[in-house]
Amino acid sequence: MRRSKINKMLNKIPTHFVIIFTMFVWLVPTIGLFITSLRPLPLINTTGWWTAFSDKNTQQTSSTTKFTLNNYIDAIVGYRGTNTYVEDCQSGSQSSSLKCNASDLLNPRGMGQAFVNSLLVTIPATILPIFLAAFAGYAFAWLDFKGRFLLFAILVGLQVVPLQMTLVPVLKMYAQTGMTGTFLGVWLFHTGFGMPYAIYLMRNFLGGLPKDLFEAAYLDGASHWTTFTNLVIPLSMPAIASLGIFQFLWVWNDLLVALVFLGGTKPVMTYQISNMVTSLGAGWHLLTAAAFLSMLLPMVVFFALQRYFVRGMLAGAIKG
Amino acid sequence: MSSANVPQVMKQGKVIPWFYLAPAIIIMSIFIVYPMLNTVVLSFLNKDGTASAATTCNLGQPCWGVFENYRYALTAELNITSFNTIWQSFWVSSYGNTLKWIFIMVSGTVGIGLGFAIFAERVKYEALAKAIIFMPMAISFVGAGVIWKFVYNWGTSQVQVGLLNAIITALGGKPVPFLSTTNLNTIMLVIVGIWMWTGFCMTILSAALKAVPDEVLEAARVDGASEWQIFWGVMVPIISPTIIVVITTMVINVLKLFDIVYVMTGGNFGTEVIANRMYDEMYKNFQTGRGTAIAVVLIIAIIPFIYMNIRRFLAQEAMR
Numbered sequence: 204m205r206r207s208k209i210n211k212m213l214n215k216i217p218t219h220f221v222i223i224f225t226m227f228v229w230l231v232p233t234i235g236l237f238i239t240s241l242r243p244l245p246l247i248n249t250t251g252w253w254t255a256f257s258d259k260n261t262q263q264t265s266s267t268t269k270f271t272l273n274n275y276i277d278a279i280v281g282y283r284g285t286n287t288y289v290e291d292c293q294s295g296s297q298s299s300s301l302k303c304n305a306s307d308l309l310n311p312r313g314m315g316q317a318f319v320n321s322l323l324v325t326i327p328a329t330i331l332p333i334f335l336a337a338f339a340g341y342a343f344a345w346l347d348f349k350g351r352f353l354l355f356a357i358l359v360g361l362q363v364v365p366l367q368m369t370l371v372p373v374l375k376m377y378a379q380t381g382m383t384g385t386f387l388g389v390w391l392f393h394t395g396f397g398m399p400y401a402i403y404l405m406r407n408f409l410g411g412l413p414k415d416l417f418e419a420a421y422l423d424g425a426s427h428w429t430t431f432t433n434l435v436i437p438l439s440m441p442a443i444a445s446l447g448i449f450q451f452l453w454v455w456n457d458l459l460v461a462l463v464f465l466g467g468t469k470p471v472m473t474y475q476i477s478n479m480v481t482s483l484g485a486g487w488h489l490l491t492a493a494a495f496l497s498m499l500l501p502m503v504v505f506f507a508l509q510r511y512f513v514r515g516m517l518a519g520a521i522k523g
Numbered sequence: 524m525s526s527a528n529v530p531q532v533m534k535q536g537k538v539i540p541w542f543y544l545a546p547a548i549i550i551m552s553i554f555i556v557y558p559m560l561n562t563v564v565l566s567f568l569n570k571d572g573t574a575s576a577a578t579t580c581n582l583g584q585p586c587w588g589v590f591e592n593y594r595y596a597l598t599a600e601l602n603i604t605s606f607n608t609i610w611q612s613f614w615v616s617s618y619g620n621t622l623k624w625i626f627i628m629v630s631g632t633v634g635i636g637l638g639f640a641i642f643a644e645r646v647k648y649e650a651l652a653k654a655i656i657f658m659p660m661a662i663s664f665v666g667a668g669v670i671w672k673f674v675y676n677w678g679t680s681q682v683q684v685g686l687l688n689a690i691i692t693a694l695g696g697k698p699v700p701f702l703s704t705t706n707l708n709t710i711m712l713v714i715v716g717i718w719m720w721t722g723f724c725m726t727i728l729s730a731a732l733k734a735v736p737d738e739v740l741e742a743a744r745v746d747g748a749s750e751w752q753i754f755w756g757v758m759v760p761i762i763s764p765t766i767i768v769v770i771t772t773m774v775i776n777v778l779k780l781f782d783i784v785y786v787m788t789g790g791n792f793g794t795e796v797i798a799n800r801m802y803d804e805m806y807k808n809f810q811t812g813r814g815t816a817i818a819v820v821l822i823i824a825i826i827p828f829i830y831m832n833i834r835r836f837l838a839q840e841a842m843r
Contacts, residue, residue: 371805456663473663
């Protein structure tokens with residue numbers, strides 16, 4: 204290993220202790236959430252999640268099982284009864300908006316529908332800005348035009364403009380054009396705001412490609428357009444991957460934009476959870492299951508593509 | 524980025540580059556530039572933008588004319604009976620809280636991030652350790668809010684199901700209502716922010732630390748410097764540009780922060796921050812003029828960082 208001298212100087216044991224302790228502290232809250240989401244409601248409210256594996260609990264309460272998937276079912280269909288959805292469906296005492304068949308999966312109050320809405324918001328809002336940024340990044344990196352430097356400097360400044368600065372006028376614009384509460388409105392807003400950082404990253408990446416490549420392509424008779432589609436796009440895949448993860452996580456995890464432009468008309472996952480937190484009637488069993496459901500996809504994306512995420516972060520470091 | 528960088532063969536046509544740029548520029552003008560200017564205009568008008576803000580003044584009460592919304596934005600939270608009450612009310616106002624957020628969160632994330640990066644370099648499971656600290660970056664603020672609300676949970680019954688209060692009672696203490704105790708609650712919220720953003724600081728600082736040449740460290744050791752001296756006298760000065768970038772990025776992030784407060788306390792119990800207060804004025808009180816004035820205060824606080832960003836960009840370009 205590098206810096207072997209430092210290793211000798213520091214006693215290794217405190218080092219391990221510090222790191223493992225920090226890792227533990229960082230993980231415990233999430234583990235607590237996950238375990239709680241699998242416990243029956245009566246147990247959640249009477250015993251700590253850290254006692255979940257001990258036998259004492261089930262003896263003390265009427266609950267027969269230690270773990271259950273009912274919280275997830277309730278969260279997906281959006282059921283807020285005192286009993287679970289499954290129990291109430293068996294006795295036929297569920298609320299009238301539910302039919303106890305597969306159609307409940309898309310109940311507008313549930314996380315199932317919110318998951319679909321989150322996907323419908325996130326996928327176009329990720330692809331669109333990358334697509335536009337690839338064009339603009341190419342122009343900034345390899346095309347000559349008047350005001351190139353000034354425009355790019357403005358772009359760098361625009362990266363840190365707070366979202367809050369633009370909400371009211373955009374909302375007014377949408378109200379006049381009938382775009383409030385539409386997916387299109389959210390896609391366009393996220394695209395606009397993702398643009399400065401996306402172009403910045405693309406331009407820096409493309410600017411790092413060798414000049415000879417473009418000269419050779421041109422001498423072979425390639426037009427700007429051919430160069431762009433056949434050379435630039437394939438070569439910039441690493442940058443596109445970084446940007447894609449960034450934008451995906453950003454849009455998926457966003458609350459403010461979804462709250463202002465979509466609200467309850469097309470609830471996304473973050474909106475649905477924040478609604479459960481602030482309104483009464485949703486217990487910890489629902490909240491923990493819903494929160495974990497919303498974390499699943501970003502976690503998978505994050506761990507699968509961590510390399511690109513870190514790379515994009517190191518290249519840009521500013522977003523939002 | 525002078526035009527000398529562009530291959531001679533690429534310089535053809537003054538119009539073509541604008542085809543590549545137009546989509547990005549149009550969408551940024553609509554969604555960032557125009558709304559920003561419009562927000563400034565709205566901040567001088569009344570709540571629905573139909574008349575000057577001066578018309579909202581009440582007789583016999585302080586009035587700043589067209590700047591009336593700014594009077595509200597800056598002084599409404601303060602208790603102006605004496606110097607003492609101003610001081611006290613400032614520290615529970617959105618501005619005082621935002622300052623607390625900046626100081627605690629920036630020092631927490633940068634401090635723990637740097638410390639962890641240095642310690643993690645010395646163990647074999649560095650990648651795993653870093654991934655765990657980094658993981659909360661993939662979670663939404665809303666999800667994190669639920670996770671930590673459960674950790675901070677305060678029960679009136681004998682059994683505490685919140686981890687932190689369970690630990691306190693196990694040690695013989697009295698359970699604390701963390702989120703409704705003024706002053707303490709802001710600190711508890713900042714801890715959530717630190718949990719989320721330390722991974723970001725750590726990753727960037729770790730990359731900078733790895734770029735410090737081994738020879739430099741060896742030379743310092745030959746001169747008889749202790750590891751502590753090497754850290755403060757050699758490593759920190761070398762990576763100080765990165766530290767500054769990380770600090771400025773974090774300050775900007777904190778200034779814009781909205782979700783954690785919205786989900787965990789809704790700004791109640793003296794936890795209001797600037798971004799959250801702006802949302803409340805606009806969408807709870809429907810006071811567009813006041814809300815936009817707060818947004819303008821926010822961007823004024825960010826302008827120095829926009830300036831720094833552009834300066835840094837110009838310096839980088841000069842080195843290319």
